[in-house]
Amino acid sequence: MSNEKFNNSEILENLSHIKTITNYKTEYCKQTSIYFIIWGLIWIMGYSIPLLFANSITAGVFWLILGIAGWVITLTTYFKQKKMIPMPLFLRTQLQYTWLGLGIILGIFIFLICVGLLPYTLNNLPFYVVLLVSIMYLLLGIVLAKEIFIMGFWLSVLGVTTFLLFPSLMNIIFAFIGGGSLLLTGVILKEKDKEMSNVNSLNDLIHPKVRLGIMSLLMIYEKCDFSFLKASLSVTDGNLGSHLKKLEDAGYVLITKTFVDKKPKTIVSITDLGEHAYKEYLSVIEAILKNK
Structure with missing residues (x-):
């Protein structure tokens, strides 16, 4: 499981550097x-x-x-x-x-x-x-x-x-x-x-490493609870909360607070707008890599 987390982290790290490095080379x-x-x-x-x-x-x-x-x-x-x-x-x-x-x-x-x-x-x-x-x-x-x-x-x-x-x-x-x-x-x-x-067309709301990780996990699972996102991305409560707030304000995710066995639980799900924005982001990444 730790190897899987490391690989996910490595992939996100590489993706988050694509814009910077490509910009310099271009x-x-x-x-x-x-x-x-x-x-x-x-x-x-x-x-x-x-x-x-x-x-x-x-x-x-x-x-x-x-x-x-x-x-x-x-x-x-x-x-x-x-x-x-x-x-x-x-x-x-x-x-x-x-x-x-x-x-x-x-x-x-x-x-x-x-x-x-x-x-x-x-x-x-x-x-x-x-x-x-x-x-x-x-x-x-x-x-x-x-x-x-x-x-x-x-x-x-x-x-x-x-x-x-x-x-x-x-x-x-x-x-x-x-x-x-x-x-x-x-x-x-x-x-x-x-x-x-088109490197400048990368969506800056999705591009940061943690937000990209959130959106990627939501595209796979559709809904994730707060604890799962925190563990998967290895971030603190406050860091994850601030990134979720920005995605929620953009209309990319929906945050629902509920109770399970009398314990508070925060569920995060991706919206249609968020799904569309994520697919557009991947299309831009693909175009950049083809032009390398």
Whole structure:
């Protein structure tokens, strides 16, 4: 019986965190989309330069200007977002490990080039850039969203295929297919926020853990006495009473006080309105999980 109570409690705990965690991830995907759009445009312009100017010095200067402009816009946007919506601790910790992993991989890349195990030429440089960016997106995708992971996988396949089979078309492929893919990912992440906005539709009257537990038990048993609810949810009389009062005020439950063997007994039953609200709540949860 204790195991059953633990499992019920664990399920309710997980459900009560869905709104919070999904909100954080959705908001961060929305914030991230602007970076994909910025760097998608920079990729298209940067990799198009060698098509217009054969001089490698001119191309290098343009890349330097674009890179500086891109980082200025990126950092400005980042600090503005950080002030408006601080990143939650669990996500910040995950991203710290992601950036650490990327730093280690970048260090290995530089070491291999310095010792001559990776050839360093101007022809190879665009491929190395694409490869490093694809690794970064793979790592970020593990933390944030599958769309970013897919983008990283796609860029790595595109980079290797182009380098091996179409080296003469590298710049034009990276410019329009690679840059276009980044832009598309930015748009998809922006749309993801709209698709998952139903997380805000979760019924706040039902969502708290204890009230969700009350409604779940009433959907199973239709009627429960106060003692049964208290034992099943492991709460105090006062805590349970305050939650029942809110559900009663909303018209979701009906509370009947009676006597059994000359002892007072409180019976709680679910109303038609409460049953409808609970089913709607589950529908929203299902929609959120499908869009994860």
